[in-house]
Amino acid sequence: MNAGWPLTGRDVELRSVVDTVLGDAHRGVLIAGNAGVGKTRLAREAATDLAARGWAVRRVAGTSAGRAIVMGPFARWTTSAGTSRSAQLAEVVNGLKSEAGGAPLLVVADDVQWLDELSALVLHQLVVHELANVILTLRSGESASDTVFAMWKDDHLFRLDLRPLIRPESDRLVQRALTGRVPADFLDRVWRLTAGNALFLRHLVEQEQTSQRLTADGDAWRWVSGPVATPSLVDLVKLQIGDVPTELRDVVDLVAVAEPIEWSCLSTLVESELVEAAAERGLIEVTPDGAIIRAGHPLYTEVRWEECGPVRLRKLRGVVVKAMLAQRTGRPADPLRLGTLWLDSDLDPDPDVFAAAAQCACARLDLASAERLARAALAADPNDDARMLLAYVLHLSGDGLEVEALLSNVETSYPTTGFVNAATLRAANRLWVLREPVEARDIVERALGNSQGDISHVLRVFHAFQEAMAGQPAAARRDVEASDLSRLDPFGQVMGRCAETLAAGDMGHVRDASASAAAGYAVIEQAPQDSIHELGLAELHAHAQLLAGYLDAAAATADLHYVRCADVPGLTRAMALAMVGATALGCGELPRALHHLDAGGAEADDSDINGTFYRFRVTHVETLARAGRVRAAVALLDSTTAGRHAAYEYVDPAYQLARAWVAAARGRIDEARNICCRAAELARERGQWAREVLCLQTAVQFGFTAAEERLTALTGLVEGPRAQLATRYAAALAAADGVALDASSVEYELMGDRLVAADAAAQAAATHRHAGRRGSALTANSRAQQLARQCGGADSPALHSSRITLPLTQREHEIALLVAAGMTNREIATATSLSVRTVEGHVFRATVKAGVSGRSELSALISADNP
Structure with missing residues (x-):
């Protein structure tokens, strides 16, 4: 850790304070904010800056204990104890001016809410008579001397209300204070507990380091979660919030065990006047509409948990559960909150409550809570429903062997019309967790042979998803068409739409893919508990648009769903980041693509389940290669190859293209062309025609001149502008037609693919040069290099060739x-x-x-x- 913590996220505020002191409009700044927000640090940094400019800086501070001592903060400048107030005042003012020695004087006074009246008057006189400038810090919500407030109200001082750090600033502060990569889950924990309070943040990070839970491992940090409310942190929090009366502690404790808690619930347990008093002290926060109550700060909750003890906490949770159930608001209690509170309370176990809570936790991808609740449901009532629920949770968590053990105890004739049943769950476990796609398909096909009625539609939709994942889009679409999705639960309907969107997109039927995705979004809108699949559906939708050449639409799809998922930690945020990165690559925005793919990959390192992120690593490899980061591309390709997931066969052509771009980046252009052609043939055999177009287009970028005939045929199979543009591009390269290559470059730029536009322009330059058209060659080369710069430094064989x-x-x-x-x-x-x-x-x-x-x-x- 650095010896001194950097000042992060306060650049604008620091400039404002310094500029105000240097300016003529005010005689200083009053910095107000909550305890620990960074007021003192900001004042100190500003004073250091001004001292370097020749100002004489003097510092004083108020304290709660010293408030009764007259002139305590200015004791070093007065020896006239027992003399008149005016004499003491004059002595201090003269002493300060004398020490300044003719330099401009700046007095920094910290915690002015605790200054005695005469000390406040010293500051007032310095300001009013323009003898000095001041920087004062004031804790929000505290009462200060009227003299202090007069300086601000009379416009002598500029008031700066300092807010807590926002999430990016919090992350940046931790990253700068520590050297090396910091785990995403640690950054999440720090943010959740400190809520941007710089003092708490620093203490928490240093505490985790001291306890050896946060340790350096080469150029990265490793973190193991542990208890937060250590004695030192408890003391710090209690110092910040001060003494709390017993009756207010009861309010805080109830909020701590149940937050967020509805006012309608809390008001049945404590008097409303006590709630209001706790809110005034900042111990709790009430939403503007007065409906929801939370702890005043996350660490208050941690401290109260530590001090209450387990017996009192269990009793309090039971009290809250009963109050939640007794409410007559017309809205059911949140299943996850109810189940979690019940599980940790002194009430008798209720398997139905635990099961409902576990299902809710799954929908929110809170798999740790889901497993705990599902195990509690099974322990309370060991039946097939409970075994299935726990197996499903463990499948999501990647514990394939225990899933198999649980399912072996489920009746083979397990009756269900839901999408998650014994057959589909066993197949899903074999496919994603155990990576046995052949065995997974056999399970479903055997079940299909013995099924009828609604369950056959369930199994056929799952089979369709398997076919789409295996890169067999035509078979997948036939399965979906043979199914009646209306007879499935929402989960099954969305899975069917995912299969159809993927298959249609791979075949180049982008209108069908978009229509299917829209139908899936509509199901999710009506059944938000199945929103777990929304991001995956959006990814497939955006990729179908990318393949077809509707790049703006693809970017809009990715951005929309990123906004919805960016605040969800773990794999969800990692996938949302990577989806934006993939569309940015398609649009030729290499820096943006790398930023999002790097961030997504880093987060996935800590949260990837069942190899889900494999397909995004393929895109990441290509992005690194196209940006000229050859070593990083080779290293990531090696690790991606080692971790290839058997379930994701549909991305095989994309994987081959990533290999081709790495080969090209290493100068092996002939190898790159051959890889592209083999990838195109693979896509053709599978009927992934939109992917075939992309493979052939890439081969043309590498100088392949025999793609025109097949691309011409594909224009009759694949919708969207890409196939037609790729056909004209291939024809121009085969004919060595520089003018046509220029035109292709313009067309690709208009479509939004500036990377291909740059390569086409570069190839046009080389063609013009060989034909002796020097002016045209210079123009085309200038355009190619300009496009490459617009892409953020694109690198390719064609661009190399145009420079020679x-x-x-x-x-x-x-x-x-x-x-x-x-x-x-x-x-x-x-x-x-x-x-x-x-x-x-x-x-x-x-x-x-x-x-x-x-x-x-x-x-x-x-x-x-x-x-």
Whole structure:
């Protein structure tokens, strides 16, 4: 940890304080804010800045204990004890001015709410008579001397109300105070407990370090959760909130065990006057409409939990549960809050309450609470329903072996029409957790063969999802069409829409994909408990739009659902970040793509379940390669390959494209072309025609000239502008038509894909140059480089080629780049599938054309032309 904590998130406020002191409009600043918000630190930083500018700075502070001592804060400047007030006042003022020695005087007074009247008058006289400037700090909600308030009310001082840090500022402060990557769950914990209070934040971080729960591990930090309310933190919080009467502690304790709690519930347990008094003290907070009550600060709750003890807490929770059930508000109690309170109370267990709470926790992706509640439900009543519920929770958590054990005790004829049943859950566990897609398909197909009625529709929809995940979109769509989704529960309906959206998008039927996604959103709107699947549906929808070439629509879809999920910690936020990153890549916004994919990947490292994030790591690899970050791309490709998930076969073409971009970034362009062509063939065999278009388009970017015929055929199968643009692009490259390549570049830019636009312009420049059209070549190259800069520094073989002014053929250029990369002729031969003799011939011809004498000079020339 750094020796001194940085001042973070206060740049604007610091400038405001300093500028006000230096200006003529006011004689200083009154900084007001809650305890621990950072008033003293801001005042200190401003004073340090002004001292460096030649100001004489003097500091005083009020204290609650010293308020009764007249002139206590200014004792060092007065020796006239027992003399008149005016004499003491004059002595202090003269002493301060004398010490300044002619320099402008700044007096910094901390906690002015605790100044005695005469000390406040010293500050007033300094300000009114323009003898000094002041910076005062005042705790909000506290009463200060009328003299202090007069300085602000009479406009001598500018008042700055200092707010707590917001979440990004809190994260940034912790990141800057610690060296290395900080776990996302620790940042979440810090934010949840401190709510932007800088004093609490610093104390909590240092406490976790001292306790060895937060430890450095290379360039990262490791954190193990533990108790928060240590004696030192309890003392700090109690110091901040002061003495609390017993009757108010009862209010705080009830809120602490049940927050957020409705006013209608709390008012049945304590007198409303006590609630109001606690709110005035800042011990609790009431929403503007007066309906909901929370603790005044998260750490107040932690402290009260520590001081109440387990017996009192259990009793209080039981009291709150009974009050919640007795309410007649017309609205049922929140199932998760009710079940959690009940489980930790002194009431007898209720399996139905625990089961409802566990289901609610699953919908909110609070899997730790869901497992605890589901286990409680099973312990209270060990039946098949409870076993299924716990198995489902453990499936989401990735505990595949225990899921299998639980399901082995469920009756094979388990009667259910819900989407989650013994067959689908066992298949899902085999597919995602145990990574056995063949066995998963066998389970569903055997069940289908023995089913009829509503359950057959359930199984067919699950089978459709399996087919879509396996990259068999036509089969998936047939399964959905053969199912009656109206006979499924909302969960099943949304899963059916997910399968249909994925399959239609892969086939290039973007209108069907969008219609299916819209139908899925409508189901979720009516059944918010199934909103767990909304982000996945949005991801599939956005990708269908990307494949088709509707890039603005894809970005809008991703951004909309990111806003809804950005505040949900863990895998949900990681996926929302990555979805935005993927659409940003499609639009050629490399810095934005990397920012979101880096952030999503970091969060997924701590929260990924069942390899769900694998598909986003594929996109991340491609983004790194296209941004020229070759080492990072290679490293991530290696780890992604090692973690390839058998369930996500539909992304195989995308995985191959990521490999191709890494190969291209390493100068192995022939290998990159071959990978793209094989990926296109794989997509063609599966009927993933929209993905095939993208694979062929990428091959054209790598110089492949035989894609036009197949792309022409695909324009009759795939909707959207991409297929038609890719066909014209391939035709232009095959014909070496520089003018047509220029036109393709413009078309891609208008579509929103600036990365392809840059490559097409670069290829146009090379084509014009070979044809002797120097002016056209310069224009096209200038456009290519400008587009690459707009993308945030795009890198590609085409862009490299456009920079080289030597009259090299495409193959000579590729091999020259590999020479510049330091590869031997034998290594180049292996990378390009050529013989060593053929490579030697290309190297020789390149050196002759370049007018250099050997490999080293050719390498230097190529490297200089491709910085």
